[in-house]
Amino acid sequence: MDINKGKQRFELIKGLILIAKISIASGVSWELAKMLGSKHPYLAPLTVILSIQETIQHSAVYAFYRIVGTLFGIAATIFIIKHLEVNGWTIGLLLIMGMVLPVVLRLHKTIIHQIALTILLVFVFVHKTNYYVSDRIRDTIIGALVAIIIHIIIVPPNYVKEARRTLTQFGIDLGQLFKKVAYWVNNNCEFIEGENLIDDTTDLLQELHQVEKEFEKAEKSLKLNPFGRNKKQQLKQNEQFLFQLKHGYTYISGVLTTFNDWSETNSLPTVDRQKWAVQLQVLGEYVTKQANQNLENHAINKSSLDLLDLSSIPLQIRIPPELESHRHQLSLYNDTLKLIDKLETK
Incomplete structure (x- = not known):
């Protein structure tokens, strides 16, 4: 299976599902608003279009913010709006008056935006129709x-597969980096190749950050999702694999720097290079x-991750017995020395 093709297909399907949800929910909300007596039924699908986000949780939060902002904006203008003339100066004044308190209260910026939008539209339309305020409240709700209901019923968002796909790609790329470093160590740790490998570790770090973002999105997509119970277990198992790969990345990036420094001392024996190359491979x-x-x-569709036999990874390098009790101190010494060297770099 090609991971990139799978990702493209997933994005296409996700887009088509989103279009279907917005279309169906907009039509249903318009008809429902008309059925309940609205003279401005477009306000209901407008809320639908704005509220359907990438996850159910995001949608619920945004919908809540929109309702709160709408109520706050109407409360801030309803008692004085009919006594003001519609022009740019009165609109600006109302916006200042209506948004000062929410800003002082440090309400979410989405609520503040909805307050501003409500003040503007209510101020303009209330002079033309007496139904706008009640319609806006009812249709927004x-x-x-x-x-939210359509988002839950029709293929609720689930980004566990996408998180797993990006994790798999990161694991494959990390494995390739190990092999590249092994080849580099076995071939005298050439400076230019070492610089290229450092660039590879930087790119891989960006990839790791992307994987972490995908896992956060996947976790959020399962909240308020009534069909996400089994997916939570799958996500948890993949989080364990991600934890392993993070340690692998930390290890290989540190090893690369150490070998680079060691090779500059011209004291890296050929035998040790060969052993370490095998180890990294x-x-x-x-x-x-x-x-x-x-x-x-x-x-x-197998949920469990069967770990490979770790006994297949024997240590290729052995330190002298007399240094065994000092290995932690030597590791700390080397790491501290490298940090001081970096801090002194101008």
Whole structure:
């Protein structure tokens, strides 16, 4: 299975589903608003269009903010609006008066935007029709409720598969980085190649951040989702794999710097380079197998992640017995020395 093609197909399907939800919810909300006596039924689908976000939780929060902002904006203008002339100066004055308190109370910016929008539209339309205020309140609530209900009923958002897909790609790329570093170590740690590998670690860090964002989105997509119970377990298992890969990234980025510094001292024995190359190659193959296994489990809808036998990763390097009790101190010493060196760099 091609991961990039799978992602493109997922994005296409997601877009089509979103279009269907907005269309259906807009039509239902318009008819429902008319049925309940609205003279401005477009206000209901307007709320639908604004409220349907990428997850049910986001949609519910936005709908709540829109309702609160609408009520606050109407309350701020309804008693004085008919005594003012419609022009730019009175609109500006009303906006200042209506938004000062919400800003002081540090309400969410979405609420403040909805207050401003409500003040503007109520101020303009209330002079033309007496029904606008009641219609706006009722239709806003109708649109918000319909948007959330349709979002839940019709293919509720679920980004667990997307999170898993990006995690798998990151695992494959991390495994490739291990193998590249192994090849570099086995070939005298050339400076230019080392710089290229450092660039690769920077790119991979950006990829890791993207994976973390996808996991956050996947977790949010399961909130208020009545069909997401099984997906929560799958997400939790993939979070364990992500935890492993984070450690793998931290390790390889640190090892790369250490080998780069070691090679500059011209004291890196050929035998040690070869042993470390084998060690890194084996670790890279393990990470790659884990990532591919994660992809295979997804393809066959298998929820569990069977860990590979870690006994297949023996230590290739042994330190002298007399240094065994000092290995933690030596590790701390080396890490501290590298940090001081970086801090002194101008």
